[in-house]
Amino acid sequence: MSLHPHQSSPNPVPLAQTLGVLAILILALAMPFLLDKIGLDYYLGSLTKMMIYGIAACSLNLILGYAGLVSFGHAAYMGIGAYAVGILISQGQVNAWVDISFSVLLCAFLALLMGFICLRTKGVYFIMITLAFAQMLYYLSNSIKAFGGDEGLSIKSRLDFGIQLSQKSDVHLYFLVLIFLILSLYLIHRIMNSKFGQVIKAIKDDDVRVDSIGIHAFKYKLAIFVIAGALGGLAGALMVNQQKYVSPNLLHWTQSGTLMVMVILGGVGTLSGGLWGALLLLTLESVISEYTLHWQFFVGWILLAVILMAPKGLASFSALWSARSKGRDQVPKVKTIKP
Amino acid sequence: MSSPPLFEARHLIKRYGQLVATQDVSLIVKANEIHALIGPNGAGKTTLVGQLSGQIASDSGEVFFRGENITAQRIDERVKKGVVRSYQITRLFKSFSCLDNVALSVQARQGSSFSFWSNINKDLQLREEALDILHLIGLSGKSNVLAADLSHAEQRILELGVAYATHPQLLLLDEPMAGTGPQESELIISLIEKLRLNASIFLIEHDMDTVFRLADRISVLVNGALIATGSPEEIRSDPQVKIAYLGDEHT
Secondary structure (H helix, E strand, O other): OOHHHOOOOOOOHHHHHHHHHHHHHHHHHHHHHHHOOOOOHHHHHHHHHHHHHHHHHHHHHHHHOOOOOOOOOOOHHHHHHHHHHHHHHHHHOHHHHHHHHHHHHHHHHHHHHHHHHOOOHHHHHHHHHHHHHHHHHHHHHOOOOOOOHHHEOOOOOOOOOOOOOOOOOOOHHHHHHHHHHHHHHHHHHHHOOOOHHHHHHHHHHHHHHHHHHHOOOOHHHHHHHHHHHHHHHHHHHHHHHHHHHHHHHHHHHHHHHHHHHHHHHHHOOOOOOHHHHHHHHHHHHHHOOOOOOOHHHHHHHHHHHHHHHHOOOHHHHHHHHHHHHHHHHHHHHHHOOOO | OOOOOOEEEEEEEEOOOOOOOOOOOOOEOOOEEEEEOOOOOOOOHHHHHHHOOOOOOOOOOEEEOOEOOOOOOOHHHHHHOOEEEEEOOOOOOOOEEEEHHHHHHHHHOOOOOOOOOHHHOOOOHHHHHHHHHHHHHHHHHOOOOOOOHOOHHHHHHHHHHHHHOOOOOOEEEEEEOOOOOHHHHHHHHHHHHOOOOOEEEEEEEEOHHHHHHHEEEEEEOOOOEEEEEOHHHHHOOHHHHHHHHHHHHOO
16 A cells, blocks of 8 residues: 555545534534423433533543553542632632633643652552542542531532523533533544644653654653643533532542543543543443442443453444445454553 | 764763673764674673663763763753664554654654644655655555554564654664564665665674674673774684684684
């Protein structure tokens, strides 16, 4: 297969993919009305929550999936982002743009600090030190009585977005979260298809070689860590609006684990993997917990099946589908994920 | 005053606990030469390349490039100066195509890696430069093949291409022919002869015939210390070298 530089519009977006994205978008836009029509508008809140988790999981996928850095502390950003907005609201600052910018910047700064230290380690040490940092913040949030201590912090009103939106309306919040989700995915899409993104993918393959062709890998790891932390903070800021409540549980290490499970279920190192993982996991949770308290037992089996049979998660199926619809044999090889 | 040598190492030492891996090594690589480093297994050749390239920090000693002291510089900083290494055990971006492997080096040299927004695939200049390198190393037919799917010999060739695409002035090649058969070795030797037109080369190699064919000068490393440096003829007739190294191989 020879390649000439001028015929090269490499990887043109296949039609099937464009149509698929369009269909999903229309479905997402119609969702509040559909749910209302069939009398299930109660689930709009759940859907909003899933999309917020989707943003968080997609941001984790930047470091975990694309860069291959197994961070076990991503809940820290979600939690700190949520607390930042919760505290600001309880102090009377309800301007959405101020609050969200503040929590995003705060989490970016936090990620800069954490990354500066954690990224000097590798492998198991990296997993442990990110976990340690997150747990430190978890205990901190538990111990500050002014912010509710272990009981958490309830807020009376949602953020004010300054446009003709009712703070009470779940539908309005749904659309706002949808917009933030789309913007986040677009941002990640642009980043991962840029020269910077290429360096990040190379770091996953071999960060030592990245250094030895003249690119200081550490700097790039830190940058992607900061971007992921900032998006995690955004998810947290939205979460406190949806739940009207933030508690230390949002920072607990099991939350970090949940985000990792979402990424693995949805597809490691894929653009929307985190979103599909969040939708699947939270749906499984609510469906299975109707029947048994031990829903995690069954989710565990599903996770096991995904890791063994489709290491790219749900994304493997969509890749299979788009490869088939292109009529080429570009079925991605099943590869085992690197530890 | 004569101009400083292209590359100079002075009194390099590296210890791992009780083991002294590099014992007071000083050497010079001149412009336009192929300087080969030979030595028995475990002599410390790879450690030395690590120190010269900036991958491994020396316990003491200094490294100069064109007269500038680069001892304190990281490997990526030295690469930007023009001192670039390759690896004995292939280190490629296995999930990247051949083209993308080389393109990343081109991108590294351009210093444009902090571009977050524009689509990399629309950078035709990057692709063309990368294709030129693939042509040079004879892998243009494989530009879309994943590095992981190449044969061992092709991976060894791409390994050199990735290093060369950074436009080095000095290439530190760590056993470029490791694990290849005789015919494939010939390919790599002719590739090295092409690369030397644009870069000086410090070559670690096991195969004596190759070394004596390619090298302008040879240094011999035994137990972490240099025991001789000279032209191939001088090395061939050096009694110390014969005892330490050639004797073992050629009996």
